[in-house]
Amino acid sequence: MTIHTPTGVLLGSYTPGTPEWEQARGGLCITATEIAAVMNLSPWSNPFVLWHKKSGLPVPPFVVTSQVEWGNRLEPAVAAKWQDEHEGYCVEPTGTWRHRHRDWQRATPDRILTTSQGAVTELLEVKTSPTGEGWENGVPLHYYCQIQWQLDTLGLQRCHVAVLISGHDYREHVVEYDETDAKLMRERAERFLDSVRNGQRPDIDASTSTYDTLRRQVDRFTAEDVEIPGPIASRYEVTHQQLKAAETEHTHAKSLLLDALGGGRNATHLGRRIAYRTAHEDGTTRSLQPAR
Structure with a gap:
């Protein structure tokens, strides 16, 4: 047919x-x-x-x-x-x-x-x-x-x-x-x-x-120095510093949250779940995940 x-x-x-x-x-x-x-x-x-x-x-x-x-x-x-x-x-x-x-x-x-x-x-x-x-x-x-x-x-x-x-x-x-x-x-x-x-x-x-x-563009790799335009160089350096600062602050926030969570699994605020914990078999924390 x-x-x-x-x-x-x-x-x-x-x-x-x-x-x-x-x-x-x-x-x-x-x-x-x-x-x-x-x-x-x-x-x-x-x-x-x-x-x-x-x-x-x-x-x-x-x-x-x-x-x-x-x-x-x-x-x-x-x-x-x-x-x-x-x-x-x-x-x-x-x-x-x-x-x-x-x-x-x-x-x-x-x-x-x-x-x-x-x-x-x-x-x-x-x-x-x-x-x-x-x-x-x-x-x-x-x-x-x-x-x-x-x-x-x-x-x-x-x-x-x-x-x-x-x-x-x-x-x-x-x-x-x-x-x-x-x-x-x-x-x-x-x-x-x-x-x-x-x-x-x-x-x-x-x-x-x-x-x-x-x-993955392999033709971009050479051993030469390449002069980068100021706006691109500045943006990279500034955002890299901001990223490191944000990661440090976020790690601090996770530590505070995990400590406040105690033996619980779900972290809530005003009835809204903001994070949850996954654990190993021995009860120790595997990871702290943001709520979806």
Whole structure:
């Protein structure tokens, strides 16, 4: 059965990490997982890091954390739960798609919802989260961007979202296609790709991922002395001194708090938890953590 959508062209189904998968997502294109970085809304990346990646320059490697691993392992189970709750839908895995008229616009939805004739009617995204943070009022913004990009690529109007929080809290959401938001993202993506073609690097921001990307640019290491502009040198020296002072003060504050906590676990103030203690088996303190 041939799968078809209003504007999507199926490139194929690839195993993540294989050369075929990298090729389908590589080059001067923007995927659904990258559009939030273009919009500077991603918790994992940003325009600076993505620009280096698209320019063929070194970037920090993707790390398969335990959260990522278990998210992948649980995806089929969460998708099956959604299908159990919605009789009449045909839920199928899919592959990587491109827009029919914009080859640079790519998307790999988690699941597609099809008719018996092979027409894709809607999408299903499957997520897992260790906490409910960000899901209080619907779908987090970076996932919203991802979903709008998928809908815009395939020419569809609705995406269902199934999320499993803390391993037991199952929730569902629906995201409708928003033409205005999709147009804004396309314009930003096209400007971003132009900046890659023209060698116009984004500004350096304060994120750790930007710093880690700069650390990986091997051509920056020489044995020569380099004269640094005054504002940059002053900012580094002043903030370093401030950091050392803040660390010393924070250590003092932790000592005072730990002493005041005594044998308790949770430190509260006016009914609000401000920190908690984790302990070794012998009862000694392992760490003092700020409340989330």
